[in-house]
Amino acid sequence: MSQRSITGAMLLVLAAAAGCKHQPATASAAKPTATGAAIVESSGGKQLGPTGTTLKDPIIVQVNDDQGTALPGALVQFHGPAGVHFEPAEQITDSSGQATATVTLGTIAGRYQLTATTPGKSQPATVQLTEIALGYQQQLGFVLADKYCNRCHDPESSAERVSNYDNLEVKPHPFTEGDTYNKMSDADLLAITQHGGPALNRSALMPPYANTLSPSDLQAILAFIRVVSDPPYRPAGTVYAQK
Amino acid sequence: MQTLKKYLVTAWQTLFGGPIRAFGVVSVILMLALAIAPAKDHFSQWHGYQRGYLKLIADRSDALSLRRRVIPGLHQIWLPELGVVDRCTTCHEGLKEATLADVPYQPFRKHPAIPHSLENYGCVTCHRGQGPATTVIEAHHSDRAGEDPILPARYIQSGCGQCHQNSLTGTPQLNRGRDTLASYGCVRCHAVNLPGGATITPTDNPPSLVHLADKTTREWVFSWIKDPQAYAASATMPNYKLSDADASDISAFLISSSTPNPGDTATLVTASAKPIDPSAGASLYGESFCATCHAVTNAAGNLVGGNIGPELTRIGNKAKPEWLQAWLNDPRSYDPASPMPHYRFTPQQVATLSQFLLAKSDSDFGANVHLxxxxxxxxxxxxxxxAELGCAACHQINGVNKPQNYAPDLSRIGSKPLTQLVFLPGMDQTLSTYISAKIKQPRAFGPGLKMPQFTLSNAQNDALTTALLSLSDRSHALPAKLRVTAVPDTTYQPAGHAGKLMTELACFSCHRINGRGSDLAPDLTWEGSAVQRQWLDSFLKNPNTLRPALIRRMPRFNLSDADRKELTDYIMVAYQSPTIDPDTAPSATNPPATVEHGRQLFYSKYACQSCHIADVKTDKGYIGPTLTQVGSRLTPAWIYAWLKNPQALRTGTLEPNQNIGDDDARALTAFLMTLKSSGKQEKK
Incomplete structure (x- = not known):
């Protein structure tokens, strides 16, 4: 519980410090014709992209009325920390009750908490989406993990690649599994990637990579694991900024 | 007047009435004058930031150690070799402090981990901006002639590209941009000379138009040049926004300039003895793995297949039946440089496949074209x-010479002075915005401009802009010792009849041998050391897939027995690795105890079953090749050497080097050599 509240506080601090500056609304002739009761995410959350770039997929949110059906004509505003750019930042939901915006991430690597708001009947309804901006090292780790690790660690198959996850007797932990990874120290994780699962009394199905990848490559994969883990990784013993 | 004079006299008396008083006053004025410089420093912007930094670290538990590393005053990184005079660290004080990685804003946050040090490379080398400036505006946003503003973060990989001409794992965007420069034909019109003299070679394969009239009709050419993406969404040919009259005239010229190719007008083989089974075409298309190179838009609207050859969704609208049959019969007769293999189809197969392909047409496409x-x-x-539009820069056309220096040289586009650019109204006046907008909509910059409209995604546009920004003045001025050049493809060409066969089968379109070719399929440089002759012969006869989860596969060619023997012999002799000595390798037959030891190592110590299948009943590994018949496929010498160090035999291969000792490697080899095929070739 305390971990959660610290996390929450941290995100607040981040948002406050970043100034919560949102883009000036683009002049749109359309006026909202409806007021929603709730807003939910349709797609576009949990994406990864290098710092400062536009995310591959747009974020799509849906406004619902009291009955939970999609509501066209409601106003939706997107907000994010400084540096995040929405196109458009303010719009009216379309005929299927959805609002779509492309997101350009800020220049600082890490987690971005984005908010979509619609003015409700009594108070505004909001939904939060998390996107992750990758710095150089995390980006390198992302590429390496995609080549060497995801074939087993990612349970999802794609059109180009069938996942090996289901074929393994002992299931590997997906990198987003923060509950597992956050408990392990950098040294332990590095030991496993370098010397294989048996180094920490884990499964031999995890092979050693010390002779295949350079130390900086292994460090990059570690940095990638740390940035994608959910709940977010908070190294012990670090002091966080007060302001 | 009187009052003013009286007032001045009184003031003079008060200040300089006596020598002592005058001395005092002069001293005070002098002291104030001397205080101006320190005061200016104190109230300067950077000093404000330095105070802010002290305030930030004061509350932290590691305040003492952080404060110990604070150096007051202006900081400067001076690197004469790189032309760097950077005072950025005056304000950006936390760049090297590991514990400040959680500060959510600059200038106090730690710099993200990169492979280079601040002291040796400075800041402006990658970020641009004005290094010597001491105010935020001047350092970040200067737009004066000859000065650079800070580069937007989305293009930061262009910084890496100034030295690294090779492909870096950590810069996918830059690599993609360079690939796009080569694969969309940019460098066919624009010269791009990299620092050090290398150039970017185009990797696209624009078709020769010398025998165009054999292949297609004037109506199709008209529709295509009007809007290539209407014919095939994935087409890389740009849209020249031609008027109907111009498109009609160009199509008239291209068709009239075409000369007939004798092979293309051969009689059709539709009148074959056996009637064509309608489903046979689809299965032949599948069996021949056409989709490895060609894509087709399926019913759901998704593009399925590779991008080595052109999209075939509407091939029936384009190809003349005679030509298509001649092409399927032997692509090299029409285009000697084609990357398509000569399949050696039987006449019946050619008829079946061409009928199947010609059915892929769209009655709406070009329906209203009447010329x-x-x-x-x-x-x-x-x-x-x-001639004006530079068509011959990409395509070979009878009677039109390839234009020289057709479009502006882009070798230093990344530092083009802003004074030489014409911006559109309301546009951000920076080079990156200009390049990006110019690629996106070239004709928006003037109706007379020749650059055509390319169909690029936003990500491709960003990637191209990144690659172009890396072609900066700095990249040309950097010391040569910092330059990391790319290793260009060799011009390796195998000799003799086997070499001719390999050209006909287009092996290099998928395989890499001796530094030439693509990386779609395994590198065959040491294939002769790796495989057993008998296996190779039967594989060429009937290729079966080695990896269970692989989608793109080796097609089957109808090689004659003599040709297959020739090719097998050549591969077995020419592609031998000097590091593999068959004489010192473990033998193919071993005592049962060694084999059993190897089996145990395979399943427990090295857990090979996570990626490989040695026994179809128990193993499920989907990543590496299936090993159920590896004893009939690979040589013991190769298996042993591979186990010891896979990357030494194939650079970048996925199998990790597990640092397996001699004894273990021998035992594993002994076990793997017992996994033989049952004798009969498995049916596909």
């Missing part, structure tokens, strides 16, 4: 347009 017969005036005008 009057071409007049000589149209053809003359068409030729003029073809």
């Amino acid at each position: 009057d017969p071409a007049t000589p005036a149209q053809i003359t005008h068409g030729r003029k347009l073809v």
Whole structure:
């Protein structure tokens, strides 16, 4: 519980410090014709992209009325920390009750908490989406993990690649599994990637990579694991900024 | 007047009435004058930031150690070799402090981990901006002539590209941009000379138009040049926004300039003895793995297949039946440089496949195109347009020479002075915005501009802009010792009849041998050391897939027995690794105890079953090749050497080097050599 509240506080601090500056609304002739009761995410959350770039997929949110059906004509505003750019930042939901915006991430690597708001009947309804901006090292780790690790660690198959996850007797932990990874120290994780699962009394199905990848490559994969883990990784013993 | 004079006299008396008083006053004025410089420093912007930094670290538990590393005053990184005079660290004080990685804003946050040090490379080398400036505006946003503003973060990989001409794992965007420069034909019109003299070679394969009239109709050419993406969404040919009249004239000229190719007008083989089974075409298309190179838009609207060859969704609208059959029969007769293999189809197969492909047509495409017969005036005008638009920069056209220096040289586009650019109204006046907008909509910058409209995604546009920004003045001025050049493809060409066969089968379109070729399929440089002769022979006869989860596969060619023997012999002799000595390798037959030891190592110590299948009943590994018949496929010498160090035999291969000792490697080899095929070739 305390971990959660610290996390929450941290995100607040981040948002406050970043100034919560949102883009000036683009002049749109359309006026909202409806007021929603709730807003939910349709797609576009949990994406990864290098710092400062536009995310591959747009974020799509849906406004619902009291009955939970999609509501066209409601106003939706997107907000994010400084540096995040929405196109458009303010719009009216379309005929299927959805609002779509492309997101350009800020220049600082890490987690971005984005908010979509619609003015409700009594108070505004909001939904939060998390996107992750990758710095150089995390980006390198992302590429390496995609080549060497995801074939087993990612349970999802794609059109180009069938996942090996289901074929393994002992299931590997997906990198987003923060509950597992956050408990392990950098040294332990590095030991496993370098010397294989048996180094920490884990499964031999995890092979050693010390002779295949350079130390900086292994460090990059570690940095990638740390940035994608959910709940977010908070190294012990670090002091966080007060302001 | 009187009052003013009286007032001045009184003031003079008060200040300089006596020598002591005058001395005091002068001293005070002097002291104030001397205080101006320190005061200016104190109230300067950077000093404000330095105070802010002290305040930030004061509350932290590691305040003492952080404060110990604070150096007051202006900081400067001076690197004469790189032309760097950077005072950025004056304000950006936390760049090297590991514990400040959680500060959510600059200038106090730690710099993200990169492979280079601040002291040796400075800041402006990658980020641009004005290093010597001491105010935020001047350092970040200067737009004066000859000065650079800070580069937007989305293009930061262009910094890496200034030295690294090779492909870096950590810069996918830059790599993609360079690939796009080569694969969209940019470098066919624009010269790009990299620092050090290398150039970017185009990797696209624009078809020769020398025998165009054999292949297609004037109506199709008209529709295609009007809007290539209407024919095939994945087409890389840009849209020249031609008027109907111009497109009609160009199509008239291209068709009239075409010369007949004797092979293309051969009689059709539709009149074959056996009737064609309608489903046979689809299965032949599948069996021949056409989709490894060609894509087709399926019913759901998704593009399925590779991008080595052109998209075939509407091939029936384009290809003349005679030509298509001649092409399937032997692509090299029409285009000697084609990357398509010569499959050696039987006449029956050619008929089946061409019928299947011709059915892929769209009755809406080009439905309203009706062209009057071409007049000589149209053809003359068409030729003029073809020369003006630079068509011959990509395509070979009879009677039109390849234009030289057709488009502006882009070798230093990444530092083009802003004074030489014409911005659109309301546009951000920076180089990156200009390049990006110019690629996106070239004709928006003036109706007379020749650059055509490319169809690029936003990500491709960003990638291209990144690659172009890396072609900066700095990249040319950097010391040569910092330059990391790319290793260009070799011009390796195997000799003799086998070499001719390999060209015909287009092996290099998928495989890499001795530094030439693509990386779609395994590198075959040491294939002769790796495989057993008998296996190779039967594989060429009937390729079966080695990896269970692989989608793109080796096609089956109808090679004659003599040709297959020739090719097998050549591979077995020419592609031998000097590091593998069959004489010192473990033998193929071993005592049962060694084999059993190897089996145990395979399943427990090295857990090979996570990626490989040695026994179909128990193993499920989907990543590496299936090993159920590896004893009939690979040589013991290769298996042993591979286990010891896979990357030494194939750079970048996925199998991790597990640092397996001699004894273990021998035992594993002994076990793997017992996994033989049952004798009969497995049916596909």
